[in-house]
Amino acid sequence: MKNILETVRIQIKNSVRSAYSEAIEKGLLQKTDISEIAVEIPREREHGDFSVNIAMQIAGAIKRNPRQIADIIIKCVKKENTYIDKMECAGPGFINFYLKNDWAYDALEIIAEERAQYGTSDLGKGKKVMVEFVSANPTGPLHMGNARGGALGDCIANVLQASGYEVTREFYVNDAGNQIEKFGMSLEARYMQQLLGESAFPFPEDGYMGEDIKEHAKEYINLYGDKLLNADSAERQKELAEYALPVNLERIKSGLKNYGVEFDNWFSEQSLYQDGEVDRILKYLKDKGHTYEKDGAVWFKASDFGSEKDEVLIRNNGMPTYFTSDIAYHYNKFKKRRFDRVINLLGADHYGHVGRMKAAVNALGIEPERLDIIIFQLVRLYRGGEIARMSKRTGRAITLEDLIEEVGRDAARFYFNMKTSGSHLDFDLDLAVKQSNENPVYYVQYAHARICSMMKLLEQEGVDINDTDDAELSLLKTGEELSLAEKLAQYPDEIKTSAETLEPSRLTRYALDVSALFHSFYNACRVKGEENELMKARLALVKCTAQVIRNILGVLSINAPERM
RNA sequence: GUGCCCGUAGCUCAUUCGGAUAGAGCAACGGACUUCUAAUCCGUUGGUGGUGGGUUCGAAUCCCGCCGGGCACGCCA
Numbered sequence: 001m002k003n004i005l006e007t008v009r010i011q012i013k014n015s016v017r018s019a020y021s022e023a024i025e026k027g028l029l030q031k032t033d034i035s036e037i038a039v040e041i042p043r044e045r046e047h048g049d050f051s052v053n054i055a056m057q058i059a060g061a062i063k064r065n066p067r068q069i070a071d072i073i074i075k076c077v078k079k080e081n082t083y084i085d086k087m088e089c090a091g092p093g094f095i096n097f098y099l100k101n102d103w104a105y106d107a108l109e110i111i112a113e114e115r116a117q118y119g120t121s122d123l124g125k126g127k128k129v130m131v132e133f134v135s136a137n138p139t140g141p142l143h144m145g146n147a148r149g150g151a152l153g154d155c156i157a158n159v160l161q162a163s164g165y166e167v168t169r170e171f172y173v174n175d176a177g178n179q180i181e182k183f184g185m186s187l188e189a190r191y192m193q194q195l196l197g198e199s200a201f202p203f204p205e206d207g208y209m210g211e212d213i214k215e216h217a218k219e220y221i222n223l224y225g226d227k228l229l230n231a232d233s234a235e236r237q238k239e240l241a242e243y244a245l246p247v248n249l250e251r252i253k254s255g256l257k258n259y260g261v262e263f264d265n266w267f268s269e270q271s272l273y274q275d276g277e278v279d280r281i282l283k284y285l286k287d288k289g290h291t292y293e294k295d296g297a298v299w300f301k302a303s304d305f306g307s308e309k310d311e312v313l314i315r316n317n318g319m320p321t322y323f324t325s326d327i328a329y330h331y332n333k334f335k336k337r338r339f340d341r342v343i344n345l346l347g348a349d350h351y352g353h354v355g356r357m358k359a360a361v362n363a364l365g366i367e368p369e370r371l372d373i374i375i376f377q378l379v380r381l382y383r384g385g386e387i388a389r390m391s392k393r394t395g396r397a398i399t400l401e402d403l404i405e406e407v408g409r410d411a412a413r414f415y416f417n418m419k420t421s422g423s424h425l426d427f428d429l430d431l432a433v434k435q436s437n438e439n440p441v442y443y444v445q446y447a448h449a450r451i452c453s454m455m456k457l458l459e460q461e462g463v464d465i466n467d468t469d470d471a472e473l474s475l476l477k478t479g480e481e482l483s484l485a486e487k488l489a490q491y492p493d494e495i496k497t498s499a500e501t502l503e504p505s506r507l508t509r510y511a512l513d514v515s516a517l518f519h520s521f522y523n524a525c526r527v528k529g530e531e532n533e534l535m536k537a538r539l540a541l542v543k544c545t546a547q548v549i550r551n552i553l554g555v556l557s558i559n560a561p562e563r564m
Numbered sequence: 565g566u567g568c569c570c571g572u573a574g575c576u577c578a579u580u581c582g583g584a585u586a587g588a589g590c591a592a593c594g595g596a597c598u599u600c601u602a603a604u605c606c607g608u609u610g611g612u613g614g615u616g617g618g619u620u621c622g623a624a625u626c627c628c629g630c631c632g633g634g635c636a637c638g639c640c641a
Contacts, residue, residue: 038583041580042584043579043583043584051583053582056621091583091584092583092584092621092622177640178640179640182640206640296639298639309637312639314639319639321638321639349635349636350641351568352635354568419577420577420578423570424569424570424633424635426576443603446601446603447604449601450600453600455600458600506580512588516588523604523606563601
């Protein structure tokens with residue numbers, strides 16, 4: 001729960017602030033607003049551990065040279081009871097802070113004490129948040145878009161959980177509406193074709209072309225024969241859909257489980273109709289005057305709530321749209337189940353849904369800020385240098401199962417979380433298969449395995465690897481040791497930023513940074529064979545490194561193997 | 565046509581919501597295992613940040629125009 005980086009930042013901010021006040025009192029500087037002091041970690045190591053740019057920011061306001069301001073502030077800073085060792089004015093007017101190594105040593109002690117809890121915080125203050133993701137159509141297998149959404153959504157949920165939110169993961173099952181009818185029609189066609197021959201029954205123009213539909217039909221025939229051959233078409237479709245839907249759902253469920261994604265709740269769209277929630281929401285919107293009729297349809301005045309255009313709630317054939325049940329669904333999320341915050345993940349092709357959903361939530365009297373809709377860009381698959389279409393209709397879609405089989409769960413999850421959600425993602429299947437051993441995830445896992453192996457050997461030599469509490473950490477003095485320790489100190493901050501921005505991709509990058517610094521350390525410094533006190537100090541460092549890697553990989557739901 | 569996302573090294577991507585000399589990985593090249601895992605490390609090469617303006621102490625980042633790519637604009641979900 002401790003965040004030493006935060007502590008250091010506050011120390012520096014306070015020091016600068018009181019130094020500035022003192023400078024004003026002494027008449028050295030004029031007064032202006034410095035409520036926002038940014039404390040940054042410079043890119044270049046020579047620029048110190050932290051830097052502050054306040055001198056340049058206020059230079060204009062008080063009409064002084066920024067370097068002069070910086071020098072004055074530096075002179076007034078009191079270093080007592082802080083980690084600050086020295087300060088320098090550099091460049092156009094940066095104040096660079098060099099810290100005593102203690103802050104890194106203290107970070108190691110925090111890690112050793114908090115272990116698996118290291119990096120968690122109470123940022124969320126126990127608020128209830130729902131993350132709804134994947135929510136794939138149950139009419140077919142999971143595709144690459146679902147794979148990306150699954151990896152992203154699960155990590156966001158993990159990060160929020162680590163940040164003190166009470167998290168619920170939910171999968172919205174679209175078991176109602178148009179696509180289910182299409183599903184039934186497609187199944188019927190395949191069923192009849194297999195009984196009577198391809199030409200005997202036309203396949204619907206916009207039906208699902210996938211092989212899986214044929215397989216469902218075949219399996220149904222295996223189980224129940226031709227009992228639907230002479231049935232009424234509507235009944236035939238219904239029966240086939242009711243047979244195949246649970247089969248698909250079971251497959252989706254187990255596929256996601258293999259992927260390391262488990263939902264707390266599977267919420268049925270159909271249940272919203274059965275429980276009358278869709279009707280109630282319609283009545284509510286009508287009573288509030290948010291609807292009107294036009295061309296035989298019922299419309300929602302989304303434009304009254306900041307959306308670009310109005311939307312149909314009830315089609316002129318009397319059937320509600322998907323949007324209507326989704327409004328009921330969100331009423332259920334916010335009002336019935338009382339989530340403080342709801343996060344939905346949608347592929348970029350569902351972008352059009354964002355505006356109207358926000359408008360709908362607004363119309364329900366819920367602050368739209370409580371709903372976050374994350375749009376992730378689509379995945380483009382390449383195979384043999386060409387774009388492989390991922391449409392379910394082509395029948396050649398690459399499924400999540402295929403992906404896990406080809407590149408492995410860990411690599412897939414890591415890969416999908418390496419990129420920010422807003423960036424387009426090209427997935428070259430040939431490359432992923434061929435280079436799976438070069439995937440960055442192994443770099444991280446290898447670091448962990450190396451440490452475990454090292455500790456095992458030390459243990460065999462009679463070293464008590466648990467006995468590091470009293471290690472003399474000040475013996476860690478080389479650049480490699482300190483850089484690694486300082487990087488480990490940043491972990492709670494990384495988690496916090498990920499939670500705030502709902503962007504876990506920074507964690508994979510951080511994991512790579514930690515691993516790189518560890519590998520460098522490993523090549524520069526030895527643990528086994530060093531003099532006892534130094535060995536103990538380095539063992540402590542290495543144990544902390546393994547702990548942090550475990551914590552990150554835990555958040556990413558990726559294995560941390562003890563040997564490779 | 566309108567809206568959103570994207571454009572950074574040969575390739576895939578970063579750049580900590582305006583900072584210092586734009587960084588990694590892969591690929592290429594040169595080195596390092598008799599010692600804790602070489603799935604590693606060290607080094608070299610590689611850039612008019614799509615393009616043209618603007619804002620300011622300072623722009624890859626913010627604003628405007630243009631070019632190129634993706635997505636959406638349905639009484640589908």
